[in-house]
Amino acid sequence: MGKALQLAVTLLAAAFLLVPTIQSVLAGVTVNYFQGISSGLTLDWIGVVWELYASSIFLSLGIALACLCVTLVIGVPAAYALARNPGRLSRAVEEFISLPLAIPGLALALALLQLYGSYKGFRMSWTFILVGHVLYTLPFMVRSVQSVLAAIDLKTLEEGAATLGAGPARRFFDVVVPNALPGILAGALTVVTLSIGEFNLTWMLHTPFLKTLPVGLADSYASMRLEIASAYTLIFFVMIVPLLLAMQWASARAQQITK
């Protein structure tokens, strides 16, 4: 009896999460949503989305990759510096770079607009959105790398490399980076996933000529047929689900090291 109840609750919870998704996906491949499935299945809507929003998809991918590069270049050394110099100052810096997590994206975007809004060239460029994404995703990279670095005896490993003749740069690339790799990978997947899916902040920063994937999604919901919007959701799922799976796998690996 207890088991049956458990199963029922589990199935209900799964249904609660899955039914809207399935319905939305189905709507994206239905000829006419208001007539229902009986009107037939089609991939035409996906084609329409591609025609209308391919640029959004590529823009999002581009921004996500650029965001990844920037967070790697800033985040990995930052995590290293924090891990090597534990102390009150490091805690403070850590809290400070984590602030964007607690502040609503809208507020962050407003601050960026106030600061840079008058620089027209920058304001109209995709790099403006990139700056917002970097601010928002950087703490995830830093924390992910830092937790792996904190779990290994970094100081002694580096001292070992130093006695063997390795200068600071060699130590960083030969010892620090390879041993932080699981954390870097987990952080990288998180950054890409978050950047592709980010809406709050991007919606404030975007221009009519620069719509990212989620902004395009909102646009299609507001102004297109429901079938097109749903087909768009479908494309979004196809892109984001593999990333989510990879992210989970990578974090599990990173956690094995932290143990």
Place this chain on the structure above:
Amino acid sequence: MTLTLRNIAKTYPGGTRALLPTDLDIAEGEIVSLLGPSGCGKTTLLRIIAGLETADAGAEIRFKDDDMTHQPVERRKVGMVFQSYALFPNMSVRGNIGYGLKMQGLPRAQIDARVDEVIALCRLEPYAGRAIGALSGGQRQRVALARAFAPRPRLLLLDEPLSALDAALRGQLRDELAALLRQFGITAIFVTHDQDEAMAIADRVAVMSQGRVAQIGTPEALYRAPQNAFVARFVGNSMPLGGRIEGDQLHLPGGTLALAAPSDGMAAFVRAEDVRLAQDGPLTARVTAVTFLGTHYRIALSGATDQTLFCLHQGQSAPKPGETVRLAIAPQSILTLTPEKAAA
């Protein structure tokens, strides 16, 4: 390579003096051990020699004729074996051993040849391709030694290289390490808190206490002629006898002992193995505890001196606690130190 250390001291920002000004000379090919309890400054001294810590101003570190005082660690060409080994988990055994040679920018073929040579020397052939995580503690220790030795360092530094191993393995690896270091023929400094290790491996032992070298000498010299109470206790496990010396007589609560020479004003020490049970001995004592240690008994005695006196007794049987026994101590096995040395 000869190592010359002058005026090496270390004061931490808080004002704690980890190491008081220390001079040390180590000859070519010599193996010297820094021996002392934790906090005596031995690891600090080793790390200053390596370049992992900076000494206070005024220090001088010379490797043969080269002034190394201000050289960073990576330019000192020292090989170091860390207590935790610090092997790179992202590289194989070969990768670890070859890393120092790679840093020297040697061609691939030369690196491979040298790595093979060192692997053979350290008998690591079966493990060459393994990951560090797949090695036992003893194997890791040998890889750490091989890695430190492969780039032909000028000086080999070992920081408690055996203390991460379990007791059974430690004894065996101690002898192995001693043999390998002799085979290397390299100048080496070896930090330990274990006097057996120091004696088994080193040509000379520097006994350290509270930031200074209390005495440096061959293991025999330290054991037989300690120059102060700390060395007498730490190396020889000597016990202070207390009592009162008049000429060549030592008056103790349990009787009077003869000394080898008149020693007025000095303090007397003795080692437990030199205290003998003897029917006609001059000291009377009461047995308070008896511990059987396989090759011998360790007998705690009260009444002979102000403190508990221990006797290592080799024999088929031992007296029972509560019994009264008589003890003898040969005059030449009583160590006498002047009061200032006895207080050190």
